[in-house]
Amino acid sequence: MLKMGEKMKNRDLYQAVYRVVASIPSGRVASYGQVAVLAGWPGRARAVGAAMRMTVVEQRLPCHRVVYSSGALAPGDAFGGPGRQRRLLEQEGVAFLKNGYVDMKHSIWR
DNA sequence: ACTGTGACTCTAA
Protein backbone atom coordinates (compact mmCIF):
# COMPACT_ATOMS: atom_id res chain seq x y z
CA MET A 1 0.00 0.00 0.00
CA LEU A 2 2.79 2.49 -0.55
CA LYS A 3 3.59 4.97 2.13
CA MET A 4 0.27 6.71 2.51
CA GLY A 5 1.09 9.42 4.94
CA GLU A 6 -1.28 12.34 5.40
CA LYS A 7 -1.33 12.62 1.62
CA MET A 8 -4.65 10.90 1.47
CA LYS A 9 -6.59 13.92 2.71
CA ASN A 10 -10.06 14.38 1.38
CA ARG A 11 -10.41 11.51 -1.03
CA ASP A 12 -11.02 9.17 1.85
CA LEU A 13 -13.45 11.64 3.32
CA TYR A 14 -15.48 11.75 0.13
CA GLN A 15 -15.44 8.02 -0.29
CA ALA A 16 -16.62 7.55 3.29
CA VAL A 17 -19.30 10.18 2.81
CA TYR A 18 -20.63 8.50 -0.30
CA ARG A 19 -20.77 5.18 1.46
CA VAL A 20 -22.73 6.63 4.37
CA VAL A 21 -25.17 8.55 2.19
CA ALA A 22 -25.77 5.48 0.07
CA SER A 23 -26.80 3.60 3.19
CA ILE A 24 -29.44 6.06 4.35
CA PRO A 25 -32.70 4.09 4.12
CA SER A 26 -35.70 5.32 2.18
CA GLY A 27 -38.09 7.33 4.29
CA ARG A 28 -35.30 8.59 6.52
CA VAL A 29 -32.98 11.60 6.46
CA ALA A 30 -29.60 12.49 7.96
CA SER A 31 -28.02 15.89 8.55
CA TYR A 32 -24.75 16.92 6.93
CA GLY A 33 -23.06 16.89 10.30
CA GLN A 34 -24.46 13.48 11.11
CA VAL A 35 -23.14 12.10 7.83
CA ALA A 36 -19.74 13.58 8.64
CA VAL A 37 -19.70 11.84 12.00
CA LEU A 38 -20.86 8.50 10.63
CA ALA A 39 -18.22 8.78 7.93
CA GLY A 40 -15.60 9.18 10.61
CA TRP A 41 -14.92 12.88 9.99
CA PRO A 42 -16.72 14.80 12.73
CA GLY A 43 -16.81 18.55 12.16
CA ARG A 44 -16.72 18.28 8.39
CA ALA A 45 -20.38 19.04 7.75
CA ARG A 46 -19.52 21.66 5.14
CA ALA A 47 -17.25 19.22 3.38
CA VAL A 48 -20.22 16.87 3.16
CA GLY A 49 -22.20 19.64 1.52
CA ALA A 50 -19.38 20.19 -0.95
CA ALA A 51 -19.24 16.46 -1.59
CA MET A 52 -22.94 16.43 -2.41
CA ARG A 53 -22.50 19.26 -4.83
CA MET A 54 -19.65 17.52 -6.59
CA THR A 55 -21.69 14.33 -6.68
CA VAL A 56 -24.57 15.74 -8.67
CA VAL A 57 -23.32 13.55 -11.49
CA GLU A 58 -23.50 10.51 -9.26
CA GLN A 59 -27.27 10.34 -9.14
CA ARG A 60 -26.99 6.92 -7.59
CA LEU A 61 -26.63 8.56 -4.23
CA PRO A 62 -29.83 9.48 -2.42
CA CYS A 63 -28.48 12.93 -1.72
CA HIS A 64 -32.00 14.24 -1.25
CA ARG A 65 -32.01 12.43 2.10
CA VAL A 66 -29.31 14.71 3.45
CA VAL A 67 -30.70 17.86 5.11
CA TYR A 68 -29.66 20.56 7.58
CA SER A 69 -29.60 19.66 11.26
CA SER A 70 -32.58 21.98 11.61
CA GLY A 71 -34.57 19.92 9.14
CA ALA A 72 -34.35 22.60 6.45
CA LEU A 73 -33.82 21.40 2.90
CA ALA A 74 -30.98 22.35 0.56
CA PRO A 75 -31.19 25.79 -1.10
CA GLY A 76 -33.72 26.10 -3.87
CA ASP A 77 -31.75 25.58 -7.03
CA ALA A 78 -30.03 22.41 -5.83
CA PHE A 79 -31.23 19.21 -7.45
CA GLY A 80 -32.11 21.05 -10.61
CA GLY A 81 -35.34 22.57 -9.39
CA PRO A 82 -37.04 24.10 -6.37
CA GLY A 83 -39.31 21.65 -4.59
CA ARG A 84 -37.64 18.61 -6.08
CA GLN A 85 -36.03 17.47 -2.86
CA ARG A 86 -39.24 17.85 -0.93
CA ARG A 87 -41.20 15.94 -3.53
CA LEU A 88 -38.74 13.05 -3.47
CA LEU A 89 -38.81 12.86 0.30
CA GLU A 90 -42.58 13.01 0.47
CA GLN A 91 -42.75 10.11 -1.97
CA GLU A 92 -40.73 8.12 0.55
CA GLY A 93 -43.05 9.04 3.36
CA VAL A 94 -40.90 11.60 5.13
CA ALA A 95 -43.02 13.86 7.34
CA PHE A 96 -42.84 17.63 7.02
CA LEU A 97 -43.74 20.36 9.48
CA LYS A 98 -45.85 23.41 8.75
CA ASN A 99 -42.76 25.55 8.34
CA GLY A 100 -41.60 23.38 5.46
CA TYR A 101 -38.88 21.66 7.44
CA VAL A 102 -38.47 17.92 7.75
CA ASP A 103 -39.89 16.53 10.97
CA MET A 104 -36.52 15.38 12.31
CA LYS A 105 -38.20 13.99 15.39
CA HIS A 106 -39.68 11.21 13.32
CA SER A 107 -37.57 10.99 10.17
CA ILE A 108 -34.01 11.32 11.40
CA TRP A 109 -31.99 8.24 10.59
CA ARG A 110 -31.18 6.31 13.80
C1' DA B 1 0.24 31.25 -0.28
C1' DC B 2 -3.97 34.18 0.26
C1' DT B 3 -8.75 35.25 -0.17
C1' DG B 4 -13.59 34.69 -0.87
C1' DT B 5 -17.42 31.50 -0.76
C1' DG B 6 -20.80 28.17 1.01
C1' DA B 7 -25.89 22.09 -0.10
C1' DC B 8 -23.06 23.51 7.95
C1' DT B 9 -23.80 23.95 13.03
C1' DC B 10 -24.06 26.22 17.58
C1' DT B 11 -24.86 29.83 20.71
C1' DA B 12 -26.84 33.83 22.19
C1' DA B 13 -29.99 37.55 21.90
Next chain:
DNA sequence: TTTAGAGCCACAG
Protein backbone atom coordinates in the same frame (compact mmCIF):
# COMPACT_ATOMS: atom_id res chain seq x y z
C1' DT C 1 -39.68 31.29 17.77
C1' DT C 2 -36.69 33.63 14.68
C1' DT C 3 -32.26 36.10 13.52
C1' DA C 4 -27.37 37.18 13.79
C1' DG C 5 -22.82 36.21 14.50
C1' DA C 6 -18.99 33.36 14.81
C1' DG C 7 -16.42 29.02 14.14
C1' DC C 8 -15.64 25.66 10.82
C1' DC C 9 -13.00 23.67 6.72
C1' DA C 10 -12.65 22.17 1.74
C1' DC C 11 -12.47 24.23 -2.67
C1' DA C 12 -11.68 27.52 -6.58
C1' DG C 13 -9.40 31.48 -8.56
